[in-house]
Amino acid sequence: MIPMTFPNDIKLSMRDCILKVLWPKDDIVTFFRNNSCTKSDIDALGDHKTLHRYQIVDNMFTYLSTKPDEGLGQYRAMLQSLVNWQQFDPYYFEKLGKLDKTEAERSITHLKQLQEIRDHKIQERRKAQARKEAATKVPSTTLPELKTKFISLLQSEVIGAKRGYVLEEILQSLCKISSLEVTEPYRVNGEQIDGSLKYDGEHYIIEAKWQEKAIANEAVYQFAGKIEGKMYGRGFLFQSTDLAKM
Structure with missing residues (x-):
């Protein structure tokens, strides 16, 4: 400013x-x-x-x-x-x-x-x-490069918590390639926000999860609770596995 x-x-x-x-x-x-x-x-x-x-x-x-x-x-x-x-x-x-x-x-x-x-x-x-x-709005990577990076996650070339961060980076780059307005991950009141994007005039909070085993439906409810108190009131949940059966 x-x-x-x-x-x-x-x-x-x-x-x-x-x-x-x-x-x-x-x-x-x-x-x-x-x-x-x-x-x-x-x-x-x-x-x-x-x-x-x-x-x-x-x-x-x-x-x-x-x-x-x-x-x-x-x-x-x-x-x-x-x-x-x-x-x-x-x-x-x-x-x-x-x-x-x-x-x-x-x-x-x-x-x-x-x-x-x-x-x-x-x-x-x-x-x-x-x-x-x-x-900052110019994409630094291409779709083929993002595909290669995503496949490396599937092949477990990246392990541990780093996989979640790599997934965040892939989503951020994908948004930029798609000419969407996107913010970097940040923390607010001690709560981790994986980023947000603007589409068709509306803002959406991003949540990225990478786990080998199916995650419980509780994760969806937690995400819903996270966005409920935000100004946006809407969001995208990206996960690497299916939800566990109810």
Whole structure:
């Protein structure tokens, strides 16, 4: 999964932009309010009029970092607002000379570049992840190879508990060759699940058993009990022998 957070270099660049496009303290607070900052976010600043301009920004950014989502929504809104900024108040930029438009535009351009770099990295990671996921879906074996492996089980070339694991591998590979979505074996609440597959929009739990002697019908009831409490509610039981007669 691609981590959804804002790098520190983008936050620092956003801070720089805010201070170079806005002068009045009230305007800085209004900027936060207009970009998804809640009333509680604003209240966390206290009396902003007693703070320096940079302290207002720093305090807000520090507060947002303590939120469960690390201020993701607020940072997203602020970023989009700043990279598209066109409001250069002549009163502060030209008449009073408190702000410099050239510096402000330079900071905005730098922020845009950082955003493009970040977006490119995210896209590359997503492509790499997609390639990795696609590779796992490509069958690594063929049907003749699976047949040979299954015959080796019948001929007792594999003995003991390993036969059950080999049968699981055969079933997993068979599902992949059949272009079925399949998960690897896993454990949940201490219970072994031999895997699951998706067919025709429905999910099925897989149970694989390899035994030389006929198994009791109780195994079927146990499997039914295993899937009954699961979200899927259905499954496949694969076994190497017949059930014992009732």
